[in-house]
Amino acid sequence: EVQLLESGGDLVQPGGSLRLSCAAFGFTFSSYAMSWVRQAPGKGLEWVSSISGSGGSTYYADSVKGRFTIFSDTSKNTLYLQMNSLRAEDTAVYYCAKHRDSNGYLDYWGQGTLVTVSS
Amino acid sequence: DIQMTQSPSTLSASVGDRVTITCRASQNISTRLAWYQQKPGKAPNILIYKASSLESGVPSRFSGSGSGTDFTLTISSLQPDDFATYYCQQYNSYYTFGQGTKLETK
Numbered sequence: 001e002v003q004l005l006e007s008g009g010d011l012v013q014p015g016g017s018l019r020l021s022c023a024a025f026g027f028t029f030s031s032y033a034m035s036w037v038r039q040a041p042g043k044g045l046e047w048v049s050s051i052s053g054s055g056g057s058t059y060y061a062d063s064v065k066g067r068f069t070i071f072s073d074t075s076k077n078t079l080y081l082q083m084n085s086l087r088a089e090d091t092a093v094y095y096c097a098k099h100r101d102s103n104g105y106l107d108y109w110g111q112g113t114l115v116t117v118s119s
Numbered sequence: 120d121i122q123m124t125q126s127p128s129t130l131s132a133s134v135g136d137r138v139t140i141t142c143r144a145s146q147n148i149s150t151r152l153a154w155y156q157q158k159p160g161k162a163p164n165i166l167i168y169k170a171s172s173l174e175s176g177v178p179s180r181f182s183g184s185g186s187g188t189d190f191t192l193t194i195s196s197l198q199p200d201d202f203a204t205y206y207c208q209q210y211n212s213y214y215t216f217g218q219g220t221k222l223e224t225k
Binding site for chain 1: 208
């Protein structure tokens with residue numbers, strides 16, 4: 001059974017940093033692309049970043065480019081999102097999600113972790 | 120960037136109704152479109168992929184159609200469990216979600 005378990009969400013001050021983790025179970029982690037998708041309170045879904053199964057290719061939304069870094073550790077079957085220079089508008093529930101194939105739709109999602117950026 | 124526009128934003132319907140949600144892409148995305156259902160406090164769940172393919176385990180009352188720029192999600196006979204928010208997503212060039220359609224009880 002595929003499971004994605006996010007952690008690391010917290011309250012952080014503007015300008016601060018945070019690292020999210022997503023532990024993956026039940027599939028060959030290195031064979032699938034993964035993404036982070038966020039949802040601000042009461043708002044819709046926004047794609048944040050993606051990484052190929054090998055970790056060699058990464059992609060970012062313009063809203064986070066240069067501030068966020070996606071990476072993975074295939075030995076630990078874990079996906080990460082390093083978030084720097086956080087802003088109030090980064091406040092959201094962050095979901096990690098697995099792609100069906102290299103650049104396809106998202107077939108499994110984690111339960112989400114809440115990041116709140118506020119002073 | 121590809122923009123996705125869903126309509127309506129809110130849809131009021133009753134159990135047993137046939138409902139249709141539309142999604143328009145700002146440029147041709149072929150059939151690289153997915154539909155998700157999200158309930159309050161929960162992660163989204165995949166319903167439809169490649170515009171019209173039903174994900175395994177999803178009830179057959181859900182169907183999708185379209186190609187190019189115009190797509191629809193149809194629920195043939197609304198059930199109580201279907202009241203939720205629905206999102207389309209293109210995966211032709213990076214990933215973009217529609218703004219969502221909240222399906223509520225009339």
